[in-house]
Amino acid sequence: MTDREGAVGAETAGRWPATEAEAVAAQERIRAAADLTSPGPAPGEVRRIAGVDVAYDEESDLLVAAAVVLDADTLEVLEEVVHTGRSGFPYVPGLLAFRELPGVLAALERLRTPPEAVVCDGYGYAHPRRAGLAVHLGVLTGLPCFGVAKSPFVFDHTEPGPSRGDSSPLLDRGRTPPEVVGRALRTQAGVKPVFVSAGHGIGLDHACAHTLRLAPRYRLPETTRVADGLGRRALRELKAGRREPYGAAER
DNA sequence: GCGACAG
DNA sequence: ATCTTGTCGC
Numbered sequence: 001m002t003d004r005e006g007a008v009g010a011e012t013a014g015r016w017p018a019t020e021a022e023a024v025a026a027q028e029r030i031r032a033a034a035d036l037t038s039p040g041p042a043p044g045e046v047r048r049i050a051g052v053d054v055a056y057d058e059e060s061d062l063l064v065a066a067a068v069v070l071d072a073d074t075l076e077v078l079e080e081v082v083h084t085g086r087s088g089f090p091y092v093p094g095l096l097a098f099r100e101l102p103g104v105l106a107a108l109e110r111l112r113t114p115p116e117a118v119v120c121d122g123y124g125y126a127h128p129r130r131a132g133l134a135v136h137l138g139v140l141t142g143l144p145c146f147g148v149a150k151s152p153f154v155f156d157h158t159e160p161g162p163s164r165g166d167s168s169p170l171l172d173r174g175r176t177p178p179e180v181v182g183r184a185l186r187t188q189a190g191v192k193p194v195f196v197s198a199g200h201g202i203g204l205d206h207a208c209a210h211t212l213r214l215a216p217r218y219r220l221p222e223t224t225r226v227a228d229g230l231g232r233r234a235l236r237e238l239k240a241g242r243r244e245p246y247g248a249a250e251r
Numbered sequence: 252g253c254g255a256c257a258g
Numbered sequence: 259a260t261c262t263t264g265t266c267g268c
Binding site (some may be wrong): 010147 | 255256258
């Protein structure tokens with residue numbers, strides 16, 4: 001129907017990349033299909049915003065992908081869903097999307113409350129090929145997506161100012177000339193900054209504005225906090241349930 | 252070749 | 259990501 005769905009079909013119709021070389025090639029296409037120039041929706045223009053995260057159990061190979069939708073103004077949790085699956089791609093720096101997205105997409109499809117934007121736990125534009133998690137998810141869903149990461153990955157930055165809202169550029173010095181790919185943003189005074197980057201359909205300025213609004217009290221945005229909590233809780237209960245037949249079953 | 256390396 | 263207790267502070 002729409003162009004965006006066409007792009008989705010192009011990337012999901014075939015098999016999901018099985019090798020690193022295929023994944024890298026797929027990222028080049030994702031990057032080419034992404035909207036990396038739109039300012040995107042400002043905080044006041046978004047009603048429902050989603051957060052996604054994935055929790056893993058290394059030994060059982062199980063994973064739980066969580067998707068939550070919050071009221072962008074009140075931060076009230078409107079809906080929470082999880083999807084259980086198994087990891088089909090290892091964690092490789094730069095290829096995180098191929099490990100996390102299958103589960104995330106499945107979880108997002110279970111949502112009855114359609115979000116207008118999605119916050120990813122990781123990077124978007126700040127990526128070796130400018131095709132991080134948020135760019136990839138945005139192309140696949142057509143939704144504005146941006147990334148909020150907890151560590152600087154392979155990029156450089158200087159310490160942002162001490163106050164909430166202070167920031168400093170996240171720089172890719174592997175390019176000539178060096179390019180600003182994101183922002184180290186202090187969401188709380190006296191706490192380490194988070195690393196924000198644009199994604200598909202939303203620029204860095206609005207991504208940072210959303211991040212600040214979503215983090216009125218803690219370092220990380222509520223979207224990722226809620227999704228993270230839901231995911232690990234569901235994974236715990238899943239593991240407990242699997243052991244139950246051998247242990248003290250209820251009744 | 253070695254180290255670094257979102258989650 | 260996950261392994262992990264207590265501890266300092268509001």
